[in-house]
Amino acid sequence: MDSTVFTQRRTRLAQALREAGGGIALIATAPERQRNSDSDHPYRHDSSFHYLTGFEEPTAWLVVQANGATALLCRERDPEHEIWDGLRLGVEAAPAALGVDQAFDVATIDAVMADQLANQPAVWFPSGVGDAVPRRLQTWLEALRARSRSGVECPTVQRDLAPLLAEMRLHKDAGEIATMRRAAQISAGAHARAMRYCGARFRAAPQGSVREYEIEAELLHEFRRHGAQSPAYTSIVAAGANACVLHYAAADAELRAGELCLIDAGCELDGYASDITRTFPADGRFTPAQRELYDIVVAAQEAAIAVTRPGARQRDAHHAAVRVLTQGMLDVGLLDRNAVGDVDAVIASAAYRQFYMHGTGHWLGRDVHDVGEYLALDEAPCEQPNGLGRPVVMKPSRVLAPGMVVTIEPGLYVRPAAGVPERFWNIGIRIEDDALVTDTGCELMSRDVPVVAAEIEALMRGST
């Protein structure tokens, strides 16, 4: 493995520490998780630890000092354990393999950390990723305080490393972008495969049904056959009304002709997520009611894509999508104009939230809901609509820049309710793509599967 990019990231982190007053950063990788008795969940490293090291073994820690010195604590070689669990990198090989200055046996962590923490003004560790550091830090600090009479100083300040790491991870470099493009391409292929599969099943047996888990199996097959390590999050395969449950997971419900299938699924490739949603008719033909709503969501996504460019704010896409969705709700009678007023009135009252209750996008990267500040913290607060459309004074949304990656995912979800035209009941639609902000606009990395209704129908007929 070429460690250059990881060394450069650690150097940039040290620089950020210096600019923020100095100190030492401690980053632990993720713990192993027991599933039951002798079985563990598949191991997944901590995203930031891996971003800084490229090291995938569990039980490892990274230390970065503001002066640029770096150290890795990892498991020592162990022939007995390696028979069962595979080769370990080991302490001796780690500096050359990973580009760190020093490596230590993690079994000696208490002594190593006490030494590393000595005479540091501050200790930094990321919040929100488990309690490994804060739980053990007190022991190390106490050991250090006990040495105070010998002239050793103990850090007096503890600071959150998460914002510094988030800021670095928000801006993707060329290698990250290449991996994310490939992840999105694999996931798009999986969605196309699921569409073709349903088309073929209903052509063979128009009165039959397809179980959600059968469709999920098609997705997983496509992810793994192209080398993706796993899904990036729990796949949603929702038949018919299940699409109106936002966090539904693929289960065993039957998908029947005349119903829509909503799939929100993306693979993780080499530590990077993709996140795609498509909604398609089980038997390959949208009904008129489905098509009416589907085309509104397509138009909302187009409006959101159009404002996803450098200089725009991350939240602009949501405002653009909400406006188109709201106009559509009024046009097709989901909302009664006489009761709720015009588009502006509906946006102001947030009445659209009956059918569109989530945001239109999020940062995407190593985590599906990736790290990164959503607000322009360096700007003054101003009055603007909050998530409910109400005016509040808060910092504006962050300005987009090339190299950021966002999802664009508008939807409509119609639960049965008084006053809602029955032909729309139980229709749930979402369309989600992964957009890389470029110098001039955005690149949709996930478009190797169709969005436009007629193109989906053609794919499902087997004609493309």
Ligand code: GLY
């Ligand atoms: N798949 C998670 C999301 O779309 O936010």
Ligand code: MN
């Ligand atoms: Mn998403």
Ligand code: MN
């Ligand atoms: Mn999604």
